[in-house]
Amino acid sequence: MEITTGWYLVLGALLFVIGGTGLLIRRNPLVMLMCVELMLNGVNLSFVAFARQLDDIGGQTVVFFVLVVAAAEVVVGLGLLVAILRRQPGATADDLSALRG
Amino acid sequence: MVELVWLVPTLPLLGFCLLLVAGRVFGEPRAGWIATAAAATSFVVTLVVFVGLLGKDGHAGERSYEFILFDWLPAGSLKVEAGFLVDPLSITMALFVTGVGALIHLYSIGYMHGDPKYSKFFLYLNLFLFSMLMLVFGNNLVVTFLGWEGVGACSYFLISFWHQKESAATAGKKAFVTNRVGDWGFMIATFAIWSALGTVTYTEIANSPAMSAATGTAVSLLLFVAAAGKSAQLPLYVWLPDAMEGPTPVSAMVHAATMVTSGVYLLVRMNNVLTEDALLIIAVIGAATALFAALCAVAQHDIKKVLAYSTISQLGYMFLAIGSGAYVAAIFHVITHAFFKALLFLGSGSVIHGMHDEQDMRKMGALRAAMPITAATFIVGWLAIAGVPPFSGFWSKDEILLAAWEQKNIGPLLWAVGLITAFLTAYYMSRQVILVFFGEQRWEEDVNPHESTWTMTTPLCVLAGAAIVGGAINLPLVKDWLILEHFLEPIFHHPHHFSSGTTTKIVLAIVSVAAGLVGISIATLSWLMRRIPTESLEPELLENAMYVDATYARVVGGVGTTGFQKTADFDAEIVDGTINGVGRLVMKLGQLIQPTQSGYMRNYAVGVAVGALAIVVVLAWGLLL
Numbered sequence: 172m173e174i175t176t177g178w179y180l181v182l183g184a185l186l187f188v189i190g191g192t193g194l195l196i197r198r199n200p201l202v203m204l205m206c207v208e209l210m211l212n213g214v215n216l217s218f219v220a221f222a223r224q225l226d227d228i229g230g231q232t233v234v235f236f237v238l239v240v241a242a243a244e245v246v247v248g249l250g251l252l253v254a255i256l257r258r259q260p261g262a263t264a265d266d267l268s269a270l271r272g
Numbered sequence: 273m274v275e276l277v278w279l280v281p282t283l284p285l286l287g288f289c290l291l292l293v294a295g296r297v298f299g300e301p302r303a304g305w306i307a308t309a310a311a312a313t314s315f316v317v318t319l320v321v322f323v324g325l326l327g328k329d330g331h332a333g334e335r336s337y338e339f340i341l342f343d344w345l346p347a348g349s350l351k352v353e354a355g356f357l358v359d360p361l362s363i364t365m366a367l368f369v370t371g372v373g374a375l376i377h378l379y380s381i382g383y384m385h386g387d388p389k390y391s392k393f394f395l396y397l398n399l400f401l402f403s404m405l406m407l408v409f410g411n412n413l414v415v416t417f418l419g420w421e422g423v424g425a426c427s428y429f430l431i432s433f434w435h436q437k438e439s440a441a442t443a444g445k446k447a448f449v450t451n452r453v454g455d456w457g458f459m460i461a462t463f464a465i466w467s468a469l470g471t472v473t474y475t476e477i478a479n480s481p482a483m484s485a486a487t488g489t490a491v492s493l494l495l496f497v498a499a500a501g502k503s504a505q506l507p508l509y510v511w512l513p514d515a516m517e518g519p520t521p522v523s524a525m526v527h528a529a530t531m532v533t534s535g536v537y538l539l540v541r542m543n544n545v546l547t548e549d550a551l552l553i554i555a556v557i558g559a560a561t562a563l564f565a566a567l568c569a570v571a572q573h574d575i576k577k578v579l580a581y582s583t584i585s586q587l588g589y590m591f592l593a594i595g596s597g598a599y600v601a602a603i604f605h606v607i608t609h610a611f612f613k614a615l616l617f618l619g620s621g622s623v624i625h626g627m628h629d630e631q632d633m634r635k636m637g638a639l640r641a642a643m644p645i646t647a648a649t650f651i652v653g654w655l656a657i658a659g660v661p662p663f664s665g666f667w668s669k670d671e672i673l674l675a676a677w678e679q680k681n682i683g684p685l686l687w688a689v690g691l692i693t694a695f696l697t698a699y700y701m702s703r704q705v706i707l708v709f710f711g712e713q714r715w716e717e718d719v720n721p722h723e724s725t726w727t728m729t730t731p732l733c734v735l736a737g738a739a740i741v742g743g744a745i746n747l748p749l750v751k752d753w754l755i756l757e758h759f760l761e762p763i764f765h766h767p768h769h770f771s772s773g774t775t776t777k778i779v780l781a782i783v784s785v786a787a788g789l790v791g792i793s794i795a796t797l798s799w800l801m802r803r804i805p806t807e808s809l810e811p812e813l814l815e816n817a818m819y820v821d822a823t824y825a826r827v828v829g830g831v832g833t834t835g836f837q838k839t840a841d842f843d844a845e846i847v848d849g850t851i852n853g854v855g856r857l858v859m860k861l862g863q864l865i866q867p868t869q870s871g872y873m874r875n876y877a878v879g880v881a882v883g884a885l886a887i888v889v890v891l892a893w894g895l896l897l
Contacts, residue, residue, distance in 0.1 A: 191881060194877050195874060195877055195878060195881070203873065264872070264873045264874065265872065265874075267871075267872075267873070268870060268871030268872050269871060270869070270871045271869060271870055271871030272866045272867070272868070272869025272870075272871070
């Protein structure tokens with residue numbers, strides 16, 4: 172069986188949906204952060220697949236940017252998490268609503 | 273030598289800085305001597321610059337030297353330099369400003385003796401001299417405006433110098449506020465000139481093509497508003513009589529000899545933009561001011577108030593000259609007036625000093641024995657202002673009356689008003705001299721009036737000398753004797769020439785001298801010999817300056833205050849209300865949608881997901897269609 176671009180796209184979509192669902196239903200902030208990474212990488216996979224099929228380096232370039240931004244985002248996100256959990260050990264996403272309007 | 277011009281304003285500025293830092297350390301009398309030295313050196317440098325300017329050829333246009341310090345406001349097409357302009361006009365002004373200024377500094381050393389704020393007084397005097405020189409030497413309207421505001425501020429400081437007195441503090445405020453009206457005219461005129469000609473520099477304005485008639489007249493009138501504020505013309509004169517609350521040297525320097533002439537200077541400087549229509553208005557207001565103030569001076573009891581109204585009246589003469597196109601006559605009168613009016617004010621200061629701060633002429637009389645030098649010099653000033661030949665006032669006043677006579681539209685009328693003013697001037701000045709120095713003694717023996725110290729009498733003698741021979745700088749009839757006129761000629765595009773024949777000139781001169789002598793005689797008959805009852809000569813209407821001031825106060829205090837309050841209310845309720853209303857509306861809307869911000873991550877994530885889905889649906893819908 173030949174592995175076509177479609178397979179990659181399906182896998183990417185699956186990863187995105189799993190990440191999105193996880194983000195919505197999980198309460199552990201660390202896991203939610205991982206879910207966001209999952210969504211990002213699902214999209215990255217689609218980009219790479221299209222870049223390959225269309226023979227266009229642009230898609231891979233975008234992935235490169237996404238990876239860098241994701242790395243930066245993780246640094247900030249984890250830093251925030253550590254700080255929050257130090258003040259409120261075992262806090263879940265439902266406990267954190269300090270930015271309520 | 274002309275290059276030294278920058279030193280002229282710098283020296284008083286240095287004196288000011290020195291006194292600002294260490295005035296109290298120097299104390300009395302050293303602070304006074306330092307300030308006097310600064311003013312005197314400034315005068316010497318001005319003389320040097322003057323000699324340098326004389327060395328150049330006037331008719332080849334070389335007697336106009338610009339000294340640029342730096343680019344002050346380089347803003348797009350507007351370029352304003354901090355620069356000085358040395359030409360016959362500015363050097364003439366500077367010579368008497370620094371000369372009379374230095375004498376008054378010297379006089380103040382004696383007059384301010386024992387004042388707790390001794391050094392501060394000289395600090396203000398030096399700052400004033402600096403500002404006045406900036407005004408005179410500035411090579412463009414903006415630098416002149418800097419000096420213009422500077423002298424205004426110094427005038428405020430000096431009028432309310434004894435600010436523990438309620439009246440002095442109020443008088444200072446009044447002068448400041450009234451002058452602001454004039455400053456408004458100056459600013460708008462500057463803007464208009466810049467937008468019409470694209471420059472504010474005097475030499476460039478002088479060489480620019482003429483503005484359109486409407487713009488030219490508007491600019492001229494705005495400049496006249498500015499001049500009317502500083503030079504106390506109708507209807508903005510009200511501050512000057514009150515300004516007499518300041519120490520007498522201030523009245524002499526700021527409010528008689530120098531600052532109040534800056535309006536005349538401004539109009540003469542801008543002579544190339546003044547239009548015929550505007551000149552007519554200037555002449556009429558000048559004549560009206562001269563007559564009005566002379567009438568008011570007739571019935572004053574305060575020795576300084578008489579001189580204050582007299583100053584307004586003489587300034588009216590100068591504007592009458594400008595309005596008649598005789599700029600040289602105006603400057604001539606500025607100079608002679610600076611001599612004899614400074615002399616009269618300093619003399620009155622000497623009297624007040626000797627009488628221990630008594631200013632009411634009804635409590636003086638027969639003082640000539642007690643203070644002979646003051647009396648002698650005051651009499652010289654009186655003869656000069658009354659227009660008795662050969663004293664300086666006669667020559668300049670006569671030239672103004674001749675110019676008024678030759679005015680194209682209403683010449684004889686202006687001349688008649690000027691003549692009546694000359695008569696009144698001679699009358700009220702004689703009344704003053706008689707009330708103060710002659711007649712019966714009306715003071716108690718224990719007042720013990722005394723002659724002032726030499727620092728006060730020296731300036732009196734020097735100024736008396738100048739008041740006697742000052743007319744020599746511009747003697748009529750022989751062409752070569754018109755020194756001032758020939759000197760100032762290069763600054764005018766269309767020099768003014770008298771058209772009347774010699775006979776007319778002589779007849780007019782005889783008539784004006786006769787008017788002066790009649791005034792003196794009436795005063796002698798009524799006040800010295802008591803042949804005419806004097807009660808009727810001081811009508812209440814004139815004593816209260818025709819109630820102009822009171823009317824102003826009532827209007828501004830009544831209708832005016834209501835109007836200002838209404839404006840303030842409009843601002844608070846309508847303008848602020850609109851802005852606050854917008855703010856409140858936004859707050860209300862914010863409160864409405866506030867609950868959507870729950871603070872829970874999940875809610876936001878759902879929002880993003882739903883939004884993304886919605887976009888997908890819309891796109892898909894579009895594709896399907």
